[in-house]
Amino acid sequence: MSTRKSIWLVIFLHVYLVLASDSDPLQDFCIPRSEFSSIFVSCKNSSLVTIEDFVYSGIKSPGEFSKTGFSSIPVSVSVFPGLNTLGMSFVRADFEPGSINVPHYHPRATETAFVLEGKIYSGFVDSRxxxxxxxxxxxxxxxxxxxxxxxxxxxxxxxxxxxxxxNSQNPGIVKIASAVFGSEIEEEILIKAFGLNKKELAKLKKFLHTS
Known part of the structure; x- marks a missing residue:
């Protein structure tokens, strides 16, 4: 491949990645014909769509609380078909006193958090x-x-x-501790990266598995 073609390929890929996001809908709505399983779904005939397709009642009450006192109910197109192609999703999160939502990030979405009840210490970490x-x-x-x-x-x-x-119907979530210590990263890498010994690493993995 010539140098000129390589440059244009790099520029194209850069622009593509910058613009990548949930696509704009091409119609008023698209209620999946069957259970949502991929981005390539067929829509119900609009004459078969009812108001019930646009109403969700699954977050009236808290979900099941973990041992640490935290509960979350994610609401995506998989449980609320009316969200399909609209570029959004949401979550209800409940906290017992002292409980936390562990450090995490969403690779495909910005999040806004609206406090319905209580007092929450809340924050994020930037790239610096x-x-x-x-x-x-x-x-x-x-x-x-x-x-x-x-x-x-x-x-x-x-x-x-x-x-x-x-602002995505599929924001994704990566919990930092689970991604690092609960995955199949080679133990030697984790030991050297965090200054741990094998006993400390095993304790961390056990804690994440039971919490």
Missing amino acids: NRVFAKVIEKGEVMVFPKGLIHFQMNIGDSRATILGSF
Whole structure:
């Protein structure tokens, strides 16, 4: 391949990646004909679509709480077909006093977090390792830029609830500790990267597996 062609290929790939996002819908809505399983789905005939396709009742109450006192109910097109092709999804998160939403990020979406109840210490870390965090209370909203690590902790004396929304119907989630210590990364790499010994590493993996 010539140098000129290589340059144009690099430019094309760069532009493609910069512009990549949930595509704009080409019609008013697209309710999947069957259970959502891929991005290539056929739509119901519009005459068969009803108001029930656009209403979801699954977040009226908290979900099941973990041992650490945190509960989340993600709402995507897989459970709410009316979201299909609209470029959005959301989550209900509930916190017992002192519980946390562990550091994580969403590779395909920016998130806004609206506090429904309680007081939440909430923040994110930018690419220069600066932490932007403060306590947000009922009625306040915080935004977490796409791809940046963020976290939350209930610092109040009662249960707290957040409604998070995403500008993607499939934002994805990567929990930092689980991705690093709960995956199949070679142990020798983790031991050298974090200054751990094998006993400490085993303890961390056991904690993540049971929490």
